[in-house]
Amino acid sequence: MAHILSVFRPQSFLALLGRRNPTFHKMSMDSRAREIFRAAVEAVQPDRVVRQSLERKNDSVIIDGCTFTLRHNLHLVGFGKAVLGMAAEVERILGDHLINGVISVPHGIQQTLQQHGKSHLLLKKDSRIKVMEGAKHNLPDEDSQKAAEEIKLLTSELSEKDLLLVLISGGGSALLPAPIPPISLHEKLNVTRRFAAAGATIQELNKVRRTLSLLKGGGLAHHAHPAQVVSLILSDVIGDPLDLIASGPTVTCEVWPEEVLSILDRYKLLNSMPASVRKVLAKQGPRWKDIKEDSGSTGEALNVVIGSNTIALTCAGQRAQELGFRSVVLSPGVCGDVRLVSRLYGLLARFACSREEPSPEIAAEVLRLGPEVGVESWDLCRTMQVLGEGRNEGWGARCLLAGGEPTVELTGKGRGGRNQELALRVGMEMRGLELPPQGPVFLSGGTDGQDGPTEAAGAVTDGGLYDEAQAQGLDINSVLSDNDSYTFFSRLSAAQRLLVPGLTCTNVMDVHVLLIPAIPIEIS
Template sequence: MLGQPTTSGASSLSMALREHGLHFFRSAVGTILPGPMLKRALVLETTTGCPRLVLRDQPFELKRNLYLVGFGKAVLGMAAAAEDILGEHLVRGVISVPHGIQETLQYRGLREMLLKPQSRILAMEGAKNNLPDRDALKAASAIQDLAEGLTAEDLLLVLISGGGSALLPAPIPPVTLEEKATITRLLASKGATIQELNTLRKALSLLKGGGLARFAYPAQVLSLILSDVIGDPLDIIASGPTVASSHSIQDCFQILTKYNLLNDLPESVQTVLSGSVTEHGTPQDFHHVCNVVIGSNRLALEEAKRQAENLGYLSVLLSDGVCGEVSTVAQLYSLLIQLVCLSTIRVSRNDSLKDKVRGALSNLVEELAIPRLDLMDALKTLQESHGDMPICLLAGGETTVHLQGKGKGGRNQELALRVALELHKAKSTAEGNYLERCEVAFLSGGTDGQDGPTEAAGAFCSQALVEEAEQEGFIVEDFLSNNDSYTFFSQFQSGRHLLMTGLTGTNVMDIHTVLIRAKGS
């Protein structure tokens, strides 16, 4: 379970880096749990003559006119908190939540994330393994029906979190659910980003790309959003059901061309993208919608940074926008670890090696174009402030995996394993023995507690992991070539490197943690 830390102060520095990494991850997730976030954003005022719902200082009068819909991995907890706040003022609600989540949260004792026994909110489960299915389609239809029945006197509270795209499937006819899922799966297998995936989803959906808001018109729509997308773009999170799309059909064709899928489109998809199906509903200016982001990856990272500083780490938040193919991002983290060890821990006086690593790192930073990332400024901060303090580097975002094999894994586990392999390669060179003088731990984990189709949230690694694996007969490259990171981590050392949290009930992308200290410190 994700509890509060039990350690504090410099005395806990004797703990293993791995335990600290887990500690910071749990603290980060704890601060973006749906209940506390929603209660910070939404206030019910009853002291005036007419009760009011206040959202970010904007009041809305309540006259038995409040309805609720929601969809996403964190929405069950958000709805439970909303139910506590709204009480009798809520008339009716429908939410679409992941398959099995109510039983899982009940089993884990997280009752605060569950609806009341006589709730006015209907929770419909679907999207098993985060894939749109018939159950999710039924839930989307129920949400559409509720929205269509509203009037100008009504308020619709919309709760949105990551995973909402799969939980709100409503393809534009004649596209079928299976056809839309096939296109999405093909794009994902080729390494398409969440922005690219959701651009296509919006174009093929009745409810995404502002469709839900159009169905709800003329009712006032209040949308509370937990972001799982880099930069918090409102029209990409859950494919923007309450936001006008910023993308065109031409953008869709460019994406399909990029991944060589134009010739693989079903006729129905071609029909919709060709514009022969008229977009439904009005209006286009969305003046009746109020969208508010109440939680994000940066909020989680800032809490992890506070926890690291409390434990005596010199901590730097690098970026909440890490993206790119997982193998390239692994190289970035490996080079960063090497440069920190060379420049800050001062384990080597090899200036030529330092310049070589710095040059390679700069090239990768330019190639990945990660937003809000200034590594050289971060290194300067570390060099000026370091002393003998251990170092914690924090980042977040979402990488992509270009599937080449048929193994079992997830982007976080594969990233951790690839970082371990890159560090092993660096350590194996004639000039790489300096890494032996540092303790290094790298953690990559999904804040929703589930990495790909596995029960793990992610994984840990150290610079010694590959060497230890080889001694036990594991060939890391073979597992990676088959995208089989979960199998490796579950078999190697009895799975001790796996990050196991169970479903957390929230979702703000991934958290990456790099912990470094000189041996013996």
């Protein structure tokens, strides 16, 4: 009976899958990888995540299990690259109770959405929400500071009867610059640049940024008291830490000036700070002691992450199953050097594609690499178990999903980004690893639709990449040393390997897709 089952299960399963989903046999592995990525991006569209997070019931709205009464008392502010589409959906759902609003969005975004046929992400012509564009090149500027001032003014005039809905997405920090007077925007930017150049940690940098800001680190929520504040957040940060996304304007995270003075002294920058910065830091106690002091405010808000890399991977996994794969999510927090990340994926591909039990050395190296790329040993063991079951039990095709934001050490002046370079390096790691009829295939793509200074979001690769490059006289090592992955993929003539999804209107970091084909079983 065991022998019969070992022969019957994979063939009967694939036959059944083919009947349920005719596209399984017709789509190439490359096409399926792109379709899975598309599903990930669709899952975190700004209008979709808002629609799924708001439940309207007559004159009330339910958000994250909490019910809020609507009495023509709704106000809206927002800041970030995806906020315009979020605001448009809020307007459709709750517009009859909306009094006013101000959103700070990237320069030119309204025209761009219109040109790309994304009018559903635009506000109505008679909208009560004011749109202010700024932050050219993703840097704080005078336009974004004016938007921040209007947002502060709106929130400061609210009463206990009001409900303030705050929309936040990636890029929100640059779109909400509000240095504490008399510090100028230029002075604040210069201070943070000097901290970064001195080797300060991201935690120290955030403490400085919050201490010198009126609205970051919970400042917006404090200004809005005594109104009820609810934030809907589209996360672009690993782990979805509320205090780091757009620097946490609605997350109470008090930093005392004394702490920043200590950090300044540690990096020997104290004596070279502008007089305005020294004046602000000379005030003892927390920032908020002078803000609505008689209200007894704690400035607490309800913060809800409505879109994230985890949500994108979950929906990608569902689509992968529809396309004939057994899916497993490795982690939404892959980070670290792209060379180490590519090595990990190459090892996992070889582990999954081995016809026999892989050598213990592969699993040992996978577990060793895990901590260096932000992946827990438990997640690696769980993933290898699923990949191994696919091989041992004849389950057939498998899909490994992961997300995050690896880093690239720039050594050259070429064109490309971390996703294209990761795909290229994984292709090298899978050199010679080819199973009929095709695969394995690896895709790496940025959900924001951009990867470096190119129109590509990433690339798709496989084990035949090296031979393809050799046949066309392309030197992959030279390409990698010059960080010129975009030029490399553009010159390949055999197939279109670049991932160019166009305007995605969202950003939850990167998505990685590793597709393992069904391993043919030899029947004796």
